[in-house]
Amino acid sequence: MxxxxxxxxxxxxxxxxxxxxxxxxxxxxxxxxxxxxxxxxxxxxxxxxxxxxxxxxxxxxxxxxxxxxxxxxxxxxxxxxxxxxxxxGLTQDWPVVIVGIGNLGAALANYGGFASRGFRVAALIDADPQMAGKPVAGIPVQHTDELEKIIDDDGVSIGVIATPAGAAQQVCDRLVAAGVTSILNFAPTVLNVPEGVDVRKVDLSIELQILAFHEQRKAGEEAAADGVVPPAVARKQRPTDQGPDGDVPAVMPA
Amino acid sequence: MxxxxxxxxxxxxxxxxxxxxxxxxxxxxxxxxxxxxxxxxxxxxxxxxxxxxxxxxxxxxxxxxxxxxxxxxxxxxxxxxxxxxxxxGLTQDWPVVIVGIGNLGAALANYGGFASRGFRVAALIDADPQMAGKPVAGIPVQHTDELEKIIDDDGVSIGVIATPAGAAQQVCDRLVAAGVTSILNFAPTVLNVPEGVDVRKVDLSIELQILAFHEQRKAGEEAAADGVVPPAVARKQRPTDQGPDGDVPAVMPA
DNA sequence: ATGTCTTTGTGAACGCGTGCACAAAGATGG
DNA sequence: CCATCTTTGTGCACGCGTTCACAAAGACAT
Known part of the structure; x- marks a missing residue:
């Protein structure tokens, strides 16, 4: 999946x-x-x-x-x-661009597993002008303006999106327009892409939620007949939490 | 999957x-x-x-x-x-420990999506004594020695492994022995766990390889009748590459 | 050569997941 | 109260993926 x-x-x-x-x-x-x-x-x-x-x-x-x-x-x-x-297809070289050099993007740039299988980091790209030129994992970060040129020059066909959710679709569109046909998406958003473009997503939050589901189930089995039965919350009632942390739908650290 | x-x-x-x-x-x-x-x-x-x-x-x-x-x-x-x-199960609080505070572990600790859905980072754990006490994402890193105590005290049932591949199984065993029953594994290794423990894995390298497969297929379709046909490599012949980069099976940055 | 033993490669059955297509349910207007 | 219209909930069929179980293939010894 x-x-x-x-x-x-x-x-x-x-x-x-x-x-x-x-x-x-x-x-x-x-x-x-x-x-x-x-x-x-x-x-x-x-x-x-x-x-x-x-x-x-x-x-x-x-x-x-x-x-x-x-x-x-x-x-x-x-x-x-x-x-x-x-x-x-690992006998050939796959240049990859990583867009969004925040915590995660930097971690990916430093990830040894990339280089070891024919995946070469062709460029690190970030929208923040402050980042431009700063080296991450030995590679200088370039500004988003350079994106199209880099992709074209290096013949990049695989892009990694590690931006905040809000920027992901926009970045995706630019990648695709520039010729990228495979995308690895770390931003918690559904990406819309034209036919012929492959997208795979990695969502840490989703993985945890799935674990939580099973965890709850395990816990619930022991408790079998407890008073902990769902209190049949009245319909339309507003859930208890939801307030505190503003609860942006899971924004990336970027 | x-x-x-x-x-x-x-x-x-x-x-x-x-x-x-x-x-x-x-x-x-x-x-x-x-x-x-x-x-x-x-x-x-x-x-x-x-x-x-x-x-x-x-x-x-x-x-x-x-x-x-x-x-x-x-x-x-x-x-x-x-x-x-x-x-x-998101209406309840899920304390989570992150083991292995390298690039990726730090990125995870900073990841907003964790906190926003009831997942509270109970502790950051690293084997490096140098890291102990150093705050990451506002939380002081603790040494591996504390692992069992933390899990027991906070009732942690979900663990995140972001260590190098070599340490993952060992960490996993300790987590499980201490009472963790759900594990999110970022290390590129197959974890062996006893019945009743759930493991989900996230492997960046694997995702890229899957993309590369499809990418190669796309490229191959246009080339249809080219001289690029597989040269029918003689059996037993040693693959051409394999030499250069030592090719560690994809070690984590950690 | 022939027989035995190991391990592959696969035919066939089964189960899960997906998508179609429609009947049932309710809202809405007269 | 009845007719119409919208949207849900689901029965059904189909296809992919998994697993079992076994025949075929080769190695190896005699």
Whole structure:
């Protein structure tokens, strides 16, 4: 789950189911670890355990890529690393721009995982003129005015939005107009994009809320027959909280 | 998708499908925005558009919560905000600990979306003694030694892991042993947890890789009949790259 | 060669999630 | 009070994803 929505052809892209694509990076990570330990081959069972999935699922996933295993033996680690990397497009260089260099944007710029898989930070962009020129993670921040030029010059096709919610759609529109066709959105907003543009979102607040739901459920099961039964709040009654902290719908730190 | 794996009862928790639970925060956000604009009611069509989903899906989602709409009119915004909040468990206070105060941990601590929905940062914890006492987002960082005491004293049931990958499992074990039953994991590792503990993961690198896959596919379609056809790499042949950047499996900045 | 043993690759069944399309419910106007 | 119009709530069908279970494939020993 996470595609930003709006159009979604969703269905399998060139035979490979979306759910499988989402797991390939997981397998790749486990395989890379094995590769570093110079392990030559792994069985589906072992690899599945390392990736935290079911072995049947893993085998079916790999079957979409082709027959890369050897029966009775398992999979060749190096070979599989290469095949998955290629399938994911990681054998080429992906320049990425990060827009919105606040706390989160800076953290992303410093994130080692970016560089390690062919994702090169082409530019850091912020709307604040004060930020311009200031180096973050060794890269000087550039002003939003430069956005189109950077994207065009470097052939950037992936953009990361780490701005406050209010600025996200506007930034998104500019990215798309400039030629970006894949967006990773950290701002808590639904982005509208034209057909052909992929959006994936990461929302910390949403993840926590989902955890809270399950947490509440766990707690509620023990309490079973308690006086804590919902007080059947009268309809139309205004909820108790909501007042204090103004409650902006979850504004980004930016 | 995102549940950390391992056990997964996965199926619907008390009648509410997992997919629906994952969308409730989305609806809540849209509803809160409407509430701030003092909009009294919304139709499923309008709200669905604001949340970026299909209206039939939204109605079905709400039907799991009960019949909260009025035919011919729509849904009462305030009432729905309250019902969803209650369902998600947001009417109560959720103390949260963040472990690993590096770039990302600090960004999370500063993240406004945490506080705005009943999630209170109970403590920031880091293994580095140098960090101890240093205030981040107005909260003094505490040493890992204090972890168990904090969790016990404050009744913390939700933990956020923002440590490097190598430390994540260890931190996870301690959190769980101390009583935490829900974990939001930002470290690029598969966490093993006992039955009854929920794990959700957020992995920036994985999201980018998924985007890269689709991006490559888009690019490949235009090139259709090019000489760029996969050169049918000889089996067992060592992949070309892999050498340069040491390629740590995506270590956290932390 | 032949047999045994391991592990892959997949056919088939099942279940969850999605979306259509419509009947029921209520609002609103005459 | 009846007719009309809007919007909800849901029965139903379809498709994707998961899992089981097993036949086919290869390694390895004899």
């Amino acid at each position: 996470a595609t930003g929505r709006t159009h979604r052809p969703a269905t399998r892209s060139r035979g490979i189911p979306e759910a499988t694509v989402a797991r390939l990076p997981l397998y790749l990570r486990a395989l890379t670890a094995l590769s570093e330990r110079s392990v030559p081959t792994v069985s589906s069972e072992e690899l599945a355990a390392a990736a935290g999935v079911n072995s049947a699922k893993l085998r079916k996933d790999f079957s979409y890529l082709g027959s890369y295993g050897t029966r009775g033996v398992g999979y060749d680690v190096e070979y599989l690393v290469y095949q998955i990397s290629r399938e994911l | 995102a549940t950390g794996r391992t056990h997964r009862p996965a199926t619907r928790s008390r009648g509410i499908p997992e997919a629906t639970v994952a969308r409730l925060p989305l609806y809540l956000r849209a509803l809160t925005a409407l509430s701030e604009r003092s909009v009294p009611t919304v139709s499923s069509e309008e709200l669905a558009a604001a949340a970026g989903v299909n209206s039939a899906k939204l109605r079905k989602d709400f039907s799991y919560l009960g019949s909260y709409g009025t035919r011919g009119v729509g849904y009462d915004v305030e009432y729905l905000v309250y019902q969803i909040s209650r369902e998600l």
